[in-house]
Amino acid sequence: MKKLNFGCGHRFCSGWVNIDFNSEHPEVIAHNLLQPLPYPKDYFDIIYSSHVLEHFSKDTGEMLVKECYRVLKPQGILRIVVPDLERTCREYLRIIDSIENEEARKQYEWIIIELIDQLVRTEHGGLMKTSWRQVLENNDESSISYVEARTGVRIKEEIANNTTSLLQKVFSINQNKLRNKFKYLYIDMVKKLIPRYLRKSLIDETSLGEKHKWMYDSYSMKTLFERVGFSDIKFLDAHTSDIPNFSDEVLDINADGTVYLPGSLYCEGIKPTN
Numbered sequence: 001m002k003k004l005n006f007g008c009g010h011r012f013c014s015g016w017v018n019i020d021f022n023s024e025h026p027e028v029i030a031h032n033l034l035q036p037l038p039y040p041k042d043y044f045d046i047i048y049s050s051h052v053l054e055h056f057s058k059d060t061g062e063m064l065v066k067e068c069y070r071v072l073k074p075q076g077i078l079r080i081v082v083p084d085l086e087r088t089c090r091e092y093l094r095i096i097d098s099i100e101n102e103e104a105r106k107q108y109e110w111i112i113i114e115l116i117d118q119l120v121r122t123e124h125g126g127l128m129k130t131s132w133r134q135v136l137e138n139n140d141e142s143s144i145s146y147v148e149a150r151t152g153v154r155i156k157e158e159i160a161n162n163t164t165s166l167l168q169k170v171f172s173i174n175q176n177k178l179r180n181k182f183k184y185l186y187i188d189m190v191k192k193l194i195p196r197y198l199r200k201s202l203i204d205e206t207s208l209g210e211k212h213k214w215m216y217d218s219y220s221m222k223t224l225f226e227r228v229g230f231s232d233i234k235f236l237d238a239h240t241s242d243i244p245n246f247s248d249e250v251l252d253i254n255a256d257g258t259v260y261l262p263g264s265l266y267c268e269g270i271k272p273t274n
C-alpha cells in the first residue's frame with residue numbers, strides 16, 4: 001500500500017512517503033508543495049496531511065487538494081487535518097461572553113493569540129511562544145492547564161527543549177541539517193544586501209510554513225473536497241479513520257495515547273472510481 005504524508009515536519013513514519021520543504025532526515029524527501037507533487041496519476045492509496053493546508057492561500061490550498069486527487073488511486077483516501085476555525089471562534093465567543101469572570105479574562109489572553117497571531121505574525125514564532133513563557137512565569141496552574149489543553153503541548157517541556165545548549169546543538173547536526181543551515185546563511189546574507197529600512201516591507205519572514213494564510217471549518221472543507229471531486233466526505237476525530245491500521249501510526253495520536261493537536265478538524269474523502 002502506497003501512503004503519502006505531505007508537509008510531515010518532524011512527524012514522519014516509515015512505510016510512508018514523507019515530504020516537506022526541508023529534509024533533515026533520510027526518511028523525508030525535500031519538495032516544495034507549491035510545485036506539483038512529483039508522482040504520477042493514480043499512484044497512492046492513502047494521502048495524509050496535518051496542519052499544512054492552512055499555510056497556503058485559499059487558491060493554492062485548492063490546487064494542492066487537486067494534486068492529491070490526481071495522484072490518488074480510485075478508492076484512495078485523503079485525510080486532511082487542520083485547525084478548526086469554528087471551534088476556535090466558538091471558544092472565543094464563550095470567553096468574551098463571560099469576560100466579567102476572572103478565569104475568562106485569563107483565558108482571553110490566550111484565545112486571542114490562538115485566533116489572530118498565526119494569521120498576522122511577521123516573525124518566526126510570533127506571539128505564541130512569548131505567551132507560553134508568560135503563562136509559565138505567572139505560574140498560574142489553571143492558565144497553564146488551559147493552554148496545554150488547547151495546544152496539546154506540555155509547555156514546560158517544550159520551552160526546556162527549545163533551550164538546547166551549544167554542545168547539544170553541535171551533536172545533533174547531520175548532513176541535511178548542515179545543508180539547510182548553509183541555505184539559511186546564504187538567504188541571510190542576501191537579505192543584508194537590502195537596506196535595513198526596506199527589509200521589513202520587502203521580506204516576509206513568515207512566508208514559508210510559518211504563517212496561516214487561510215483557515216477552514218467543516219463547511220468550507222466539505223465544499224472544497226466536493227469541488228475537487230471527492231466523495232464519502234466525513235468529519236472524524238483523532239482516534240477514528242477509514243485508513244487501514246491508522247491507529248498504529250504516531251500521527252494524530254501521540255505514542256503515549258494523547259491527542260497530538262486537540263481541537264483539529266479531521267476530514268476524509270474518497271476518490272471515486274470513474
Ligand SMILES: C[S@@+](CC[C@H](N)C(=O)[O-])C[C@H]1O[C@@H](n2cnc3c(N)ncnc32)[C@H](O)[C@@H]1O
Pocket residue numbers: 006007008009010011019020021022031032033034049050051052055208209210
Ligand atoms: C505546522 S507544520 C506541520 C508539520 C506536521 N505535519 C505536524 O502535524 O506536526 C507545517 C509543515 O508544512 C511544511 N510546509 C509549509 N509550506 C511548505 C511548502 N511550500 N512545501 C513543503 N512543505 C511546506 C512546513 O515545512 C512544516 O513542516
